[in-house]
Amino acid sequence: MTLTREAPLVTTPVVRRKPRTRDGWVTAIMVAPATVLYIVMLIVPVGLALYLSLTDWDGFSANPAFVGAANYVNLLDDPELRRAALVTLLVAAAGTAGLNLLGLGFALLVNGVSRANTFFRIVLFYPHVLSALVVGFLWSAILGTTGAVNNLVTTWGGEVLPFLSDPTWATITMIAVLVWAGFGVNVVLYLAGLQAVPHSLIEAARIDGATRLQVFRNVTLPALGPSVTVNIVLSLVTLLKTYDLVVSLTAGGPAGQTQTVAYLILWNSFHDARLGFGSAQSVLLMLVTAALAFVVTRLRRRGELAVHQ
Amino acid sequence: MRKPFLWATVAFMLIPLYVLTVNAFKDQQDILANPFGLGGLTLEPLGRALTNPQFNVVKGYAVTLLFVVSVNLLSVVLAAPAAYVIARSPKRRFRVLMLFFLAGTFIPGQVLVIPVVYVLKTLGLMGTIRGFVLFETVLTLPFSIFLYAGYIATVPAVLDQAAAVDGAGRLRTFWQIVFPLMRPAVATMVILNTFSVWNDFVNPQIILGPGSGLYTVTTGVYAAVSQYSTDYTVVFPTLLLAIAPLLVFFVFMQRHIISGLTAGATKG
Numbered sequence: 001m002t003l004t005r006e007a008p009l010v011t012t013p014v015v016r017r018k019p020r021t022r023d024g025w026v027t028a029i030m031v032a033p034a035t036v037l038y039i040v041m042l043i044v045p046v047g048l049a050l051y052l053s054l055t056d057w058d059g060f061s062a063n064p065a066f067v068g069a070a071n072y073v074n075l076l077d078d079p080e081l082r083r084a085a086l087v088t089l090l091v092a093a094a095g096t097a098g099l100n101l102l103g104l105g106f107a108l109l110v111n112g113v114s115r116a117n118t119f120f121r122i123v124l125f126y127p128h129v130l131s132a133l134v135v136g137f138l139w140s141a142i143l144g145t146t147g148a149v150n151n152l153v154t155t156w157g158g159e160v161l162p163f164l165s166d167p168t169w170a171t172i173t174m175i176a177v178l179v180w181a182g183f184g185v186n187v188v189l190y191l192a193g194l195q196a197v198p199h200s201l202i203e204a205a206r207i208d209g210a211t212r213l214q215v216f217r218n219v220t221l222p223a224l225g226p227s228v229t230v231n232i233v234l235s236l237v238t239l240l241k242t243y244d245l246v247v248s249l250t251a252g253g254p255a256g257q258t259q260t261v262a263y264l265i266l267w268n269s270f271h272d273a274r275l276g277f278g279s280a281q282s283v284l285l286m287l288v289t290a291a292l293a294f295v296v297t298r299l300r301r302r303g304e305l306a307v308h309q
Numbered sequence: 310m311r312k313p314f315l316w317a318t319v320a321f322m323l324i325p326l327y328v329l330t331v332n333a334f335k336d337q338q339d340i341l342a343n344p345f346g347l348g349g350l351t352l353e354p355l356g357r358a359l360t361n362p363q364f365n366v367v368k369g370y371a372v373t374l375l376f377v378v379s380v381n382l383l384s385v386v387l388a389a390p391a392a393y394v395i396a397r398s399p400k401r402r403f404r405v406l407m408l409f410f411l412a413g414t415f416i417p418g419q420v421l422v423i424p425v426v427y428v429l430k431t432l433g434l435m436g437t438i439r440g441f442v443l444f445e446t447v448l449t450l451p452f453s454i455f456l457y458a459g460y461i462a463t464v465p466a467v468l469d470q471a472a473a474v475d476g477a478g479r480l481r482t483f484w485q486i487v488f489p490l491m492r493p494a495v496a497t498m499v500i501l502n503t504f505s506v507w508n509d510f511v512n513p514q515i516i517l518g519p520g521s522g523l524y525t526v527t528t529g530v531y532a533a534v535s536q537y538s539t540d541y542t543v544v545f546p547t548l549l550l551a552i553a554p555l556l557v558f559f560v561f562m563q564r565h566i567i568s569g570l571t572a573g574a575t576k577g
Contacts, residue, residue, distance in 0.1 A: 026479045027398075030390035034450055035406065037387065041428060041447040042413050048424035059426065106318070109311060116312075122563050123319050126326075128570060129559045130552050131508035133527050137534050138325055141332075141544050148328050148344035180322075188571045234574060241419050244510045251535070262419050270515060275423050282420045289417060 053279035059269070064276060071280035080256070081281065084264045091175055091242055091260065092292075096235040098179035103186025103231060104224075108216075110187065111194050121191070125184035135181045136248025140164060143173060167257035170250050174258055177249060178239065186231050193227025194220070229300040233293050240289050261285050332541060333358075333549040340541045358546035364524055364533035366550045373525045376513075377506045379442045381499050384449040388498075389491065392457030393483045397466065407458060413451030421448075422515055429516065438523070441516045445506055452573070453498050460494035461487060500562070500569035507555060526551050 053071055057064035075081050106124060110117045127135060142148045143163035150160050163173045197220055205215045221228075243262040246252055252259040252267070259267070261281065269278030331347055332340045339349040359366055395403045395410075425444055426435060434440030464487055472482040510527040517523045524532060530551045537543045559566055 023479060027394050030480070030483070031394050031403075031406070034387040034391040034454065037443065037447050038410065038413065038450050040432075041425065041444055042416065042421065042451075045421050045424035045428055046416055048427055049420050052424055052427065057427070109315060116315075120315055120319065121567070123322050125563075125567055126556070126559060127322070129504065129555055129566065131510060131527050133508075133510045133530060134548055134551055137530065137538070137544060138329055138548055140538060141541060141548075142325060142328055144539070146341065146539055148332075148340075151341055151344050185571060185574050188567055189574070192571075237417075241417055243419070247510070247531070248535070265419060266422070266511065266515075269423050275426070279423050282423060286417055286420045290415075 049279050049283055052276055053283050055276045056274075057276040057279070058273045059275045060273070067276065071277045072284075074277065075280055075284065080259070081261070081264060083257070084259045084261045087171060087258060088240060088242070088260045088262075090171065091178065092236055092239040094175045095178050095182075095239040095242075096232055098175065099183045099186050099235045099239075100228070100231050102179060102183040104190050104228075106183070106187045107190035107194060108220075111191060121184075121187065124187050127181040128184050130181070132181065132244035133248045135177065136245045136250075139173075139177045139180075140249050164250055165254055167254055170254060170258045174242075174245065174249055178242065178245060181245075182235070182238070186235065189231055189234075190224070190227060193224050196227075197223040225300070225303075229297060232300070233296055236296060237289055237293055240285065240292070329545055329549055329552075332545040335542075335545075337540065337542050340545070354542040355546045355549070358533075358543065358550055361533055361543070361547070364529035364547070366526075366529065366547070369524050369526045369529040369551075370554065372523055373507055376438075376442060376445065376525065377503050380445045380449065380506050381502050383442065383446045384453055384498065384502055385495060387446065388450050388453035389457055389488060389495070390480075390483055392454045393461055393487060395454065396458040396461035397469065407454070410451045410454045414455065418448070418511070422511060426515065435516065436518050436521050438517075441513060444516060445509070445512060449498070449502050449505075452501075456494050456498060456572070457491060460491055464490050496565065497569040497572055500566055501573040503558075504555070504566075504570060505573070 052064070054066060054068060055064035056067050056070075106120075110120045110124070140147065143161075144150070145160055145162075145165055147163075149163070153159070153161060162169045164170050201219050201223070202215055205219050210218070241262045242260045243266065246258060246260050246263045250258040252263055262285065265278045265281045265285065268281065269275045328344060331350075332344060333355055334350040334352065336349070336351060336354065339346075391410075395407050429435040429440045429444070432440070434443065468486050468490075469482050472486045477485065507525075508527060509525075510531065513523075513525045513528050514531070517525075517528070519532070530547055533547050534544050
């Protein structure tokens, strides 16, 4: 404190100006590189995405032609996109439900400090460390028509199970693998939320004769409110951009039935060289994601308020 | 009830890893005949995967490691000083700059892939290591700056003032006094960036492209496995080689990795 108070007394205005301009330069050197790179490679691209979505860019030409809203009009009656949107919403909805039910359920099961619980948490979490690409290839080697499980089934005289070769099965398999690979993160997040639930409240309820289920429903769950919101929004946002796993698990098949929107965006852009159209799709995906995250947060907040009233 | 159920879940989580590991040491016939058994183990498939002309795993490790190290170094060198200025300055413009960076954490990668190709082409960096490393680094900046600025705010400013009184300039004050204290925050970011760069598939696939001949572990796995997905003597050893370093790293550092990756999961 004395330092800051004494400093102005000893420095004359002339001496002060010099370090100040030098300080200005040093500050610029510290901030500018990050800022410039961030603008060039993150902010400019976002603007470019909007611009490119109004052009017919093929990825090669230097000045793509402006086509107005044509890409957006086209994507409204694109049957492929409609199907992909349906798959994506299904994956996001069912996946979010699975991730959060398992996440919260297992968080309650492995809550508390013990060696066994630490081990359980590690095992539940580990698939998140692997790339989605590897997870997909691994599960397709296990569940494919000639995969490990079907080998076992046929040796025992059963019929081949179409985990990945039937559209409905493949979609369910994909959701299951996404949940398998991801719910460990939700466990850890819910565990963090559980530490914030006041222990005295739970004890008081127990003393008043509440059953375990009643304590969970009336004390723990309401106190976990914000945690639930974070987990749901996070799962939704992550699942809406599912891409790597589609590539490796099903390659979009059978017959394109498990293509997600993200898969279609990259396919249209880099396989069909329609980057303008792909941009329009990605802008749409971004808007839908933002809108859904907003709606969920809003609904959850209203629910939380209702609990407190 | 609780314990048996948890152990059953553990089995369900680990069986894929078990299948991957044992079958990496079998030939096709043994895999098809008995995918869960331990019979007929051989090192030959693993050896072939190591010398696969489609994908040189050792080179893949080297390339990926080079990317991981460069992105981490560049990210710290760019983000830490910027975060320091933002955290220490009371000026309005730096608070606005913080919000500006924070906005970047909300931009989904999917939206960026296509226009970044345009930007990199314009700059002549498309298909180059420099372009890829720069883009991956930029992706780490928003969250790094957010995390570092929050951490620096907890470092007492008296330290800076003491250094200034002793005649240290701003740069020196930062790198010699404040930066060494940021170790936990930097460690979290390094873990996060290491996994996101190592596991990234879309960006190296598109920015580096097959034409460059540069494969990371993920794009290499894709090149080696996707066309031969029923030749299990290729699939299992390649996948095992791809995940082994990460799993070893995870086992030794699990506490830090879980907290680091969880911090990253909530950044969006």
